[in-house]
Amino acid sequence: MIPQNFEYAAAQTLDDAIKQIAGGAKPLAGGMSLIPMMKLRLATPERLIDIGRLKELNYIRESGGALHIGAAATHHEVESSGLVRGKCPLLSETASHIGDVQVRNMGTIGGSIAHADPSADYPAALQALEAKFVLKSSSGERTVSAADFFVDTFATALEPGEMIREVIVPLEAQGTGVSYQKMYQPASGFAIVGIALRIARSGGKISMARIGVTGLSGKSYRAIDAEKALEGKAGSATEIQNAAALVPQNVDINSDLHASADYRRHLAVVYAARAIAAALSRSA
């Protein structure tokens, strides 16, 4: 209920934040993941650097054929941004499924990604979007793909001293159909299974399919076999079902109070089929 004491500073500039992080401070953005754990004393950072109000991190803009989203953009901003809704609807749709209104008002895309919760919603979409994350440290910047970034449960490619500066997602091509389908854990709202889909068609065949999965195992992933099974197909019910069946293949599936591994595996197939069908119906 009561966090342990810590030192706090609000970063005035991004450089200031980076300096602090290099010195061992933990970044605090919306705090939606970190603060509950601090209150339970599961997390006891000694120093926090508040990056939540850094203007340099709070933007959504289009450039170079991609959307650039600052790490401190809130879920609500992503959900309601006309730019994201128009140019990368999978991301705004997914954002609308995160937590609840109050959480979406405070929580940030960078914070969610850095936390790498295995049941968070964003990673499914970011995997399907083949998003790139710009990581910044005092020694410079590097760009890491979503596939490489999410390493394991709560584990990411972030090195000590590094923070997420920006998320880059592609502009969705005209006619691409997208969908995020999720079964909620009814107490916490986290995904028991969440499936993000992007499908493009050309000449009556599926020309591109991307499937991002969350909730199923220790980390989010792209179901590449299932994607391949769809590509080149017309998208019949049987083809959808066959592809969906590949989504939980070769994955170490989690089990908890709310869903056994068997049930999760089954749900992954059901929700994948639903997401594929929904995305297909929205594709042109």
Place this chain on the structure above:
Amino acid sequence: MKISGTHRLPFPPEESYAKLQDPELLAQTIPGCESLEKIGEDEYKMKMKMALAAVSGAFEGKIRIADKNPPESFRLIVEGAGKIGFVRGEGLLKFSAAGDATEVTYDGDVQVGGTIAAVGQRLIDATSKTMIRKFFEKIAG
């Protein structure tokens, strides 16, 4: 909670068996292990700092090895307690040759208590698997 899995170590069974009981190696490979001190035959006192993203906590506990049957199997009993709760795990490790390597399968039971039991349900499975995987990866070198 039941927990089981299989990992591959790039050594023959005898060597794998020995490595998994080598306190110096264990001290370096158990995630978060800060010290491992022998307190009896096949019994060690351990201090560890678990850190998984934002979650962190200091634990003190014991590791015990029993039912030794080299190089086929032994039983591992781990206990630890800290401010955020406690963990007790017991499992049977079995070793079988797979070419030049060894397949190590484990089958056991993990009990947790305190805050981690009350709020961590969603994550206990994934977290314990992750820690075990990290451990084997480190052993494998």
Place this chain on the structure above:
Amino acid sequence: MATTTTKTETLVGKRIRRREDPRLITGTATYVEDIKMPGMHYAAIVRSPHAAAKIRSIDTSKAAAHPGVAAVFVGKDVAGVGPVPCGASLPGLRVPHHSILATDRVYFVGHPVAVVVATDRYIAADAADLVEIDWDVTQAVADPEKALASGAPAVHPEWPDNKAFDFHQEHGEIDKAFAEADVVVKQRITSQRLIPTAMETRGVVAEWRAADRALTLYTSTQIPHLVRTLVAMMLGLEENRLRVVAPEVGGGFGSKLNVYAEEALMGFVSMKIGKPVKWIESRRENFLTTIHGRGHVDYYEIAAKKDGTILGIKLKIIQDLGAYHQLLTPAIPTLSVLMMPGLYRTQNIRADIVGVFTNCVPTDAYRGAGRPEATHGIERMVDMLAAELKMDPAEIRLKNFVHKDEFPFPTATGLTYDSGDYAAPLKKAMDLAGYDKLRAEQAEARKQGKLMGIGISTYGEICALGPSPATPAGGWESATVKIEPTGKVTVMTGASPHGQGEETTFAQVAADELGVDIDDILVLHGDTSIVQYGIGTFGSRGTAVGGTAMYFALQELKAKLKKFGAMMLNSDDVTLANGQCVCNKTGAAKSIAEMAAASYRAMALPPNTQPGMVSTYFWEPPNFTFPFGAHLVVTDIDKDTGAISIRRYIAVDDCGNLLNPLIVDGQVHGGVAQGLGQALWEQAVYDDNGQLVTGELTDYVVPRAHMMPWIESSHTITPTPVNPLGVKGVGEAGTIGCSPAVVNSVVDALSPLGVKHIDMPMTPEKIWNLVKGAH
């Protein structure tokens, strides 16, 4: 100035918005947590993380040395404080001595071990982390059936069989009934442990004034007077030196119908440190240490003739009591036995209860307290019987109901049902639903392989608790009505409402009875220094018992007013109506304010009449009331995921007269939400080692807005003869009627797959497994 306004419009029966709301919608109400006092300290309680352990040693030195810490107390420090009281008595009941802090051992996770008192809650939390306890962990048992098995760990070493009591009740010729039956249906039915989850957790502020030898306890409770009596006894303090105040109380649902260790502990701490002290329960503490509800494993047998006539019912209840007894713990399953025949006529019953200790927090009264379990059981069994006999579930109920001209009806369990027309709400619910059309639609859906269910429950309740001989602490209720010298009316009720709206409904009744404006009436409650001794709010009794006490106090006042009116009007033929006393001969009138003023001024008094205009009435009810109703639920099952969606929820409740239908609807809705919570989502899960794995709202599923169906609520009205208001009580109806209707609906949906019974909560995974198993 005497300003009482007269009025003629009747308020009882109107949808009047609540008079308690202005403070609540502006954030200015005072809950325990809102109380601040100069010099106030804060307490944090150190609790056991183990379900069973011996305490080798406790080291409080670091905590005590922490800056800002005023004191640390452990079990041996509070040895002089009495144990947590159990108010229930049963023959041969084993009662563990539960001290307010553990001494040598703990027997459930959350067991309080030490209390740290500091100048600030943050410091108290820091210091609590510094208390070091050396544990010798022992084996625990969390499941009541496992606890009964031989070789199970003993929760209390002195009772290795883990049994707290055996209870038996029998009536009629049960063996003959079963021998003569055409059909016997048996089923094991569980009613899982639930966590009440009042939105306001418990909290206590204790203030000791040594010079006055006076302790004031502000506590979030449903029963301030009983807390006063019992905590005074625990502390060894004279009862008249203890004042208990239940300020605004943020929900109870039975969980605050209790006397808890922390109430006495905070009194003790304040007396020790000589400062006010506050303790506010965290949600985790609330889940771990405030009572849970339900916790039944029931074995049912029902015997019937081929035509559906029920011949007899056998029931064995295994009640998970938890590790010790809270106030009413062992009494709760006896209420299930009382309710076991439901609305049906059968006179042949046999019931056994085994009360079992487990290493869990105690169970006790939670919304419905024993009656939801019984209703769930009988309503499931009747459905199973209907299925066995291939009868419609409505038909079998209509066949077995106590008929409307059979009241008062003596039941097999020794109750006397007051009044009823049990077929009426069922028929109304079926009409509202379009029952025949729904059945036709279902037949069509089944042809297409769809799973659609229609479920009915017809429930009865034991409410308006209750006649004193049938309750542990007196079942009457009290009221004082005062007409102040200026004519304003103050009502003090011994019931202690906390959301039920009695500040409004009582004012409606008083306004009608006295013929004064509702704005001239103030209803007070919850402070033992202001309000005469009372029992409290629980068991759907606030209005039916407390309201009746007020009604009789009002009648006494009216008689007195008439005496003053007659005297003042110099007439022996007067009528009291519309807020005035009128001489029937001359038409001359005196207002209530004038009569009240005269009664206090006392220049002249009617014969044998005291000055003043105050009446206190303690009303002892002659019987319980027995509300009833029918809930009808239509469900659709997603075969792929097992998800249940509720298409229609129809609740027809008969709680007698409705004083304020808006408030009654609110009670029904809230009750249904908790019943639906049990049917679909809620369960307190302990693992084999006694760890509560649903220890926070992260895993314990309470219904949220998007999970709830629209509830179509309506009523039939059968007034009770038990009280002059004709009201039966409605606080628990929704909960009691709900869960069997929902389960019956889902079982009905899955019946083409051969499914006969499903235990709660009906999670999607459970349903998916049943669907999968059938293929």
Place this chain on the structure above:
Amino acid sequence: MNITLNINGKTYSHDVEPRLLLVHYLREVVGLTGPHVGCETSLCGACTIELNGKAVKSCTMFAVQANGADILTIEGLAENGKLHKMQEAFWNEHGLQCGFCTPGMIIASKQILDRNPNPTDEEIRHGLEGNVCRCTGYQHIVNAVKAAAKATGA
């Protein structure tokens, strides 16, 4: 650390510990009683307030994070003694019983209408996902939000 905030139209400045939760700051330091604490896992919503026009859970935020912010709590909702339409609607529709969740529930409900003046029942229920009420079964709350929408539109 010194913080300055505008709360319900008034400026407050205090020196606070970094770990002081905003809800405790509002309750203990500023002296408000509207925001309530009902859980410690950010799931019940009883502590909901508006921070710069957005509904947030004040138990999941440090006071220092709110430095410089505009805060509106239930206490600041009525203007010149006149209840806000949402308060009035909760009262008229019996959208509360024990009242503990009510301050947070009303702020969350206000946010629904601020963003969508004519929500459907489903949108209202979705908008209340972050707030638990254990008394009402939510039906009268949904009615209240609809009534407030109507009153605001009228």
